[in-house]
Amino acid sequence: MKELELCKRNNSCRYCSSKNLESILFLGEHPPSNSFLKEEDIPKERSFPLEIYFCNDCALVQLLDVVSPEHMFGDYLYLSSTSRALKEHYAHLVTRLFKDFELGSNKKVCDIGCNDGILLDAYASVGDVIRIGVEPSSVHDVAEKKGHKIYSNFFTPEVAKKIVADHGKIDIASAMNIYPHVDDISEFTKGVKQLIAEKGTFIVEASYLIDLIEKKLFDTIYHEHLCYLSLTPVVNFLKKFDLEVFHVERLSFGASGPALRFFIGHKGAHEIQSSVGDLLTFEEGWGVKDMQTYKNFGNQVDRAKIELNALMSTLCEEGKSIGGYGAPAKGNTLLNYFEIDDKKVSCIAETNELKQGMLTPGSHIPIISEEEFLKRKPDYALLLTWNYLDFFLEKSEYIKNGGKFIVPLPEPRILP
Numbered sequence: 088m089k090e091l092e093l094c095k096r097n098n099s100c101r102y103c104s105s106k107n108l109e110s111i112l113f114l115g116e117h118p119p120s121n122s123f124l125k126e127e128d129i130p131k132e133r134s135f136p137l138e139i140y141f142c143n144d145c146a147l148v149q150l151l152d153v154v155s156p157e158h159m160f161g162d163y164l165y166l167s168s169t170s171r172a173l174k175e176h177y178a179h180l181v182t183r184l185f186k187d188f189e190l191g192s193n194k195k196v197c198d199i200g201c202n203d204g205i206l207l208d209a210y211a212s213v214g215d216v217i218r219i220g221v222e223p224s225s226v227h228d229v230a231e232k233k234g235h236k237i238y239s240n241f242f243t244p245e246v247a248k249k250i251v252a253d254h255g256k257i258d259i260a261s262a263m264n265i266y267p268h269v270d271d272i273s274e275f276t277k278g279v280k281q282l283i284a285e286k287g288t289f290i291v292e293a294s295y296l297i298d299l300i301e302k303k304l305f306d307t308i309y310h311e312h313l314c315y316l317s318l319t320p321v322v323n324f325l326k327k328f329d330l331e332v333f334h335v336e337r338l339s340f341g342a343s344g345p346a347l348r349f350f351i352g353h354k355g356a357h358e359i360q361s362s363v364g365d366l367l368t369f370e371e372g373w374g375v376k377d378m379q380t381y382k383n384f385g386n387q388v389d390r391a392k393i394e395l396n397a398l399m400s401t402l403c404e405e406g407k408s409i410g411g412y413g414a415p416a417k418g419n420t421l422l423n424y425f426e427i428d429d430k431k432v433s434c435i436a437e438t439n440e441l442k443q444g445m446l447t448p449g450s451h452i453p454i455i456s457e458e459e460f461l462k463r464k465p466d467y468a469l470l471l472t473w474n475y476l477d478f479f480l481e482k483s484e485y486i487k488n489g490g491k492f493i494v495p496l497p498e499p500r501i502l503p
């Protein structure tokens with residue numbers, strides 16, 4: 088495949104087509120964050136620009152460089168249902184939906200980007216409802232085997248038309264942690280408009296931009312995540328389709344960190360709740376439309392980079408050994424942007440067996456099992472799953488055996 092086909096660059100805002108875009112932070116050239124690789128594949132590794140932009144017209148924060156989904160997801164298999172926390176999260180949501188939306192055997196739900204059917208499973212365990220899923224990746228097989236009706240496509244207006252022809256309009260459609268990953272979001276949203284019933288609801292869950300900025304979750308910036316959502320740009324974007332947000336909730340837990348949950352319907356179909364106006368006011372006061380808010384963020388990330396490297400250099404000079412702990416996709420944004428490679432971090436402990444024996448993309452640090460890591464027992468471990476700091480401080484065998492974590496963000500520090 089030619090380089091050109093692997094990555095394309097948009098020259099206007101994904102929501103409002105404005106060209107009035109300003110760079111917030113250029114993170115350099117990175118391989119896709121889930122492209123863990125074998126030693127022999129290093130010569131074939133490709134990197135692409137990772138830079139986030141702010142739209143001065145609609146306030147959408149986004150990437151303009153789009154790596155082709157085929158390249159990113161080629162050998163990549165992520166099963167949502169392996170996350171127990173996510174299962175519980177959806178079980179709570181569905182229990183509530185049955186009550187609030189009076190679901191029953193004559194009602195239809197459709198989860199777009201349903202993965203292995205984790206949300207559809209939750210519907211099935213709570214009550215009787217017609218369950219439809221859309222999933223382009225090979226994991227659609229897993230969902231299908233569980234008895235859900237699956238369309239194995241990328242979601243488009245054509246797919247929406249087909250679903251409606253087969254089953255009629257949908258009462259509750261959803262896109263969990265998918266909506267910000269879609270490049271042609273206008274086509275996707277047109278499809279949603281056609282899909283949902285007159286009084287239907289479209290539920291979106293997505294990481295919340297304000298948490299990203301405030302908690303310095305800059306490592307959640309990677310090629311798969313094309314948009315970083317707040318309510319303000321979404322409200323304006325949906326107007327083009329005669330859709331509107333009628334309720335919004337801030338969640339401390341989402342599939343990749345703190346999130347927003349949007350309830351969207353046809354214009355005028357639902358009473359608009361005060362949560363919408365309240366959050367818009369909050370965002371305005373916070374500075375969601377002000378480029379300066381984001382410039383400060385870029386500066387803080389750069390400061391963390393300098394401080395973490397200084398801390399690690401000091402430990403090296405003292406003759407201490409340093410490993411890494413956890414190999415999540417987001418860890419690769421941090422390693423690559425902070426220029427931390429196998430010379431600074433000798434190996435990384437990871438429980439996911441599929442990643443053991445592989446190298447991290449870009450930084451090429453060997454990934455080993457936790458048992459092997461305990462045998463080698465480096466003096467310090469850079470904690471890449473730092474969002475679960477409390478959990479690992481309490482549960483990790485490495486810490487119980489006298490190890491120490493280097494926590495990279497929000498401020499680099501050593502614990503315990």
Ligand SMILES: [Zn+2]
Binds near residue numbers: 100101104142143144
């Ligand atoms: Zn815009």
